[in-house]
Amino acid sequence: MTSAPEETEQHRSGFACFVGRPNAGKSTLTNALVGSKIAITSSKPQTTRHAIRGIVHRPDAQLVIVDTPGLHRPRTLLGQRLNDVVTNTWSEVDVVGLCVPADEKIGPGDRFIATELGKIASKTPVIGVVTKTDLVDQQRVAEQLLALQEVMAFADLVPVSAQAQYQLDVLADLLVARMPVGPPLYPDGELTEEPETKLVGELVREAALEGVRDELPHSIAVTVEEMHPREGRDDLVDIYVNLHVERQSQKAIVLGPKGARLREVGSNARRQIQALLGSKVYLDIHVKVSKEWQRDPKQLRRLGF
Numbered sequence: 223m224t225s226a227p228e229e230t231e232q233h234r235s236g237f238a239c240f241v242g243r244p245n246a247g248k249s250t251l252t253n254a255l256v257g258s259k260i261a262i263t264s265s266k267p268q269t270t271r272h273a274i275r276g277i278v279h280r281p282d283a284q285l286v287i288v289d290t291p292g293l294h295r296p297r298t299l300l301g302q303r304l305n306d307v308v309t310n311t312w313s314e315v316d317v318v319g320l321c322v323p324a325d326e327k328i329g330p331g332d333r334f335i336a337t338e339l340g341k342i343a344s345k346t347p348v349i350g351v352v353t354k355t356d357l358v359d360q361q362r363v364a365e366q367l368l369a370l371q372e373v374m375a376f377a378d379l380v381p382v383s384a385q386a387q388y389q390l391d392v393l394a395d396l397l398v399a400r401m402p403v404g405p406p407l408y409p410d411g412e413l414t415e416e417p418e419t420k421l422v423g424e425l426v427r428e429a430a431l432e433g434v435r436d437e438l439p440h441s442i443a444v445t446v447e448e449m450h451p452r453e454g455r456d457d458l459v460d461i462y463v464n465l466h467v468e469r470q471s472q473k474a475i476v477l478g479p480k481g482a483r484l485r486e487v488g489s490n491a492r493r494q495i496q497a498l499l500g501s502k503v504y505l506d507i508h509v510k511v512s513k514e515w516q517r518d519p520k521q522l523r524r525l526g527f
């Protein structure tokens with residue numbers, strides 16, 4: 223880092239999310255704020271855990287825009303854990319933007335979201351965002367701002383148009399102002415975050431245990447060695463994982479006849495990871511015999527236990 227100390231002190235970084243009913247313009251707004259640097263463009267609500275929608279890199283701030291995924295009925299422990307995280311998303315981010323399109327009347331859907339947001343508003347500031355202002359005249363924008371103001375107590379109100387690039391800087395400034403002072407959370411161009419890496423490891427581990435749980439209940443650990451987008455492609459993520467077993471005999475079980483079992487594990491895990499990341503995935507699983515990893519504190523730490 224070459225920046226002067228006083229610059230570092232001023233730098234802000236944190237998380238924001240946009241909420242609003244379908245079609246409110248959240249994705250378009252995110253993309254417009256982020257510019258060309260889209261991290262993960264789409265993600266399935268059922269599996270998203272703080273999927274990063276995009277990162278706004280500025281000299282003075284880094285704004286990480288995350289998805290607020292929908293809830294789902296948990297079927298597995300992992301599903302339960304995902305849900306717990308989901309329900310907390312709104313209170314975990316530094317600021318929430320409630321998006322309401324300028325060309326549609328505020329309705330029960332918006333009010334429902336506002337009521338839910340009201341529960342966290344004392345902790346997390348909510349900014350009211352009137353979107354798509356290019357579709358209506360000034361008068362209508364003003365009316366919509368007034369109507370929105372009635373819905374809940376907002377920290378700020380702002381009209382924007384992603385299409386016309388109107389007031390995007392103003393919105394970004396308002397969001398940044400709510401971020402704590404701190405260094406960038408992700409390097410420029412970074413596409414993934416640590417918890418996602420962890421989840422990817424868990425998905426591989428679950429897939430690997432399927433059907434052999436009785437034989438190898440606690441003998442499998444997974445480390446994600448590398449996870450990054452394929453060079454020159456924004457729709458494909460390369461993931462390299464090591465699957466650790468304790469003994470050679472366990473390696474044979476995991477591999478199956480001619481490696482058939484591992485191939486199936488790989489394709490099952492890959493399907494789930496693709497849903498998690500919302501992008502295509504190349505998954506490379508390497509089976510390693512890490513002798514007695516369960517009893518070795520140094521290995522345990524490395525394996526994330």
Ligand SMILES: Nc1nc2c(ncn2[C@@H]2O[C@H](COP(=O)(O)OP(=O)(O)OP(=O)(O)O)[C@@H](O)[C@H]2O)c(=O)[nH]1
Nearest residue numbers: 243244245246247248249250251354357383384385
């Ligand atoms: N004219 C105009 N259209 C916009 C603007 N922003 C979004 N739209 C359009 O509104 C529609 C919905 O936009 P999205 O960004 O997909 O909305 P969303 O809130 O992410 O929708 P969901 O993903 O369904 O929740 C799309 O057809 C966009 O092209 C804008 O600033 N101006």
